[in-house]
Amino acid sequence: MIFQIASGAAMFVNLVLPLAHRSADDLADLLILSAYIWDELPPEKRSAFQVELREKYGLNLQESGASLSDEIGLYPYIRFLRAALTVRLPPGQLVSLSEDAHEHFQVEFTQEGRRLYFEFSKVKITPRPSWALIWIAMSGILATLCLAWLLARRVTAPVARLAEAALRIGKGEQAPLLSEQGDAEFADLAHVFNETSRQLQAQRENQTTLLAGVSHDLRSPLARMKMALGMLAEEYSSPLLVRIERDIAEMNELIGDQLALARALEAEAAENTDIDALLVDLIEAADTQAPGRLQLRVDGCRCEAKIAPMALRRCIGNLLDNALRYGGEREIQVIRRRIHNTIFIGVRDRGPGIPPQLREAVFRPFYRMEPSRNRTTGGNGLGLAITRRLVETHGWQVALKSRIGGGTCIWLLIF
Known part of the structure; x- marks a missing residue:
């Protein structure tokens, strides 16, 4: 950006401004020469000279009776023209410049006692330093942004590939080797x-x-x-x-x-699976341990998806084992919902629940809330750890929530 600004300023100072001054000097010479010729011509030939100025140079020339108000607005070129006229006219002679609502400029000065009035369109002002400066700044900013975007892409593209490969490794997949070419x-x-x-x-x-x-x-x-x-x-x-x-x-x-x-670190191949049939099969198997305690609730029509069936079976089986082990003697609900492309499977019990500060710890291997470490009441502490690892490997999510009125609900989210 500093280079663009410096180069734009150098171009403006060394190229645009000199051209604007040169153009203003040429127009000032033309105005003074036209005023001199107007003064030398006989009155009957002045009308023809007016036509020639209008057709060749876009200047309207006539004698003025009333003086113009000196208002030129924000036009640097007209200020250059005033300076050029002031240098070329006799000392002490005033020059008046103004503009009207019809995109015209007016210039008025005295030539041999006559007050001459010139009018020309703004279109005649070809060098426009302010517009040149704006174009230089805009092109510099655009070039800088494009270059910065290309450089950023050059830097972020390898980083994005690295992040994607790291994510796949975190899921237990074999990430493709990265290219070792380039910088x-x-x-x-x-x-x-x-x-x-x-x-x-x-x-x-x-x-x-x-x-x-x-x-x-x-x-x-x-x-x-x-x-x-x-x-x-x-x-x-x-x-x-x-x-x-x-x-x-x-x-x-x-x-x-x-x-x-x-x-569980090895991802299983996905295949079309009837999730409702899988849940029914798991509930029937678990019902032999606790007859009549498990209830399946599904919403909508039959649910099928392309997932890893054995991984899902192991996850739900572990959740059911936990619910049967810690859920007391009350009913255990298995919920299946589908919202857009996400499948929610929940296992809800009415056991003592899990304190909020331990909701993350229970997913660690060999962690058991039962302090006696008795496997009869506390298991071996690997069920939820296996579930969490399977979930992470296959890109799912598992969430543990407390139920109103007591108990625990563990939701499995399949995307």
Whole structure:
């Protein structure tokens, strides 16, 4: 902007103003010469001279009786013309300039005792310094804004691609590698980002492989222990055997949940899914644990969408397990609504509720509100953590709200 203003000012001072002064000098010479010729011509030839001035130069010349009021408005060129006439006329002679409502200028001065009156249109004023300055300023600002926009696009385009790739990595997807061409700074940043993306992907794959291996290695001896306990139970009846079987079942469930938590980082392929049928299937399965306590409420017609069905099934299943575990003995409602392109699925219970300060903590792995850490009453603390990770991986949202009159409502938003 400083360069544009400086260059515009230099052009105005060194080019536009000299041209305006030169044009004003030429017009002043023409007016004085016309006045001199008018004074020298015999009266019978002056009318022909008036016609020639009007046709060739756009000047109307006549003798004036009354003096003009000296008002010229905001026209720099006319001020230049006044200065040029003042220099060329005899010292002390006054020059009057004015304008009328018909876009004409009037110039009046005395030549050999005669008061001569000239009139010409504003169109005749070709050099207009004020307009030139405005055009220079406007073109400078426009050029600056265009250049700034191009430079900003050059800077923001790689940053936008970087932000999009980072967002995809945050969702558990494999982001495409960024181009490492272009400016050195952006190329270095893209190189570092690509290396980080590769390392994160390798860590995720290693973590999943490790957990899968650990799950297999642990479940195999657990299965053998369970089989041996079953054989012992046929020969001996002992409460200790029952307790060991229950502990093995809990360990097997915990291993499965941890593996599900790790695999929740992998996005599942979307497919056309009948959401209402999926909810009915989940409610029928959960109804075996608590007959008559679950109620499904849907609005509108049949709801179908292209989503990840297994991820949705796991999310809703975890929410139902939580509601059955903590919701007491009262009714549990499953709500399905569709507003425009967003699907809302809510699970509402009448349990003790969750304090506002703990609504974010309950989504952390292994966090349990039950202080005794008893899995019978508090679970293993992975259900909501798995739900949150699945939701983030597939671009959904989960929100926890308190119900009026007590209880909790967890909404799943699918876009």
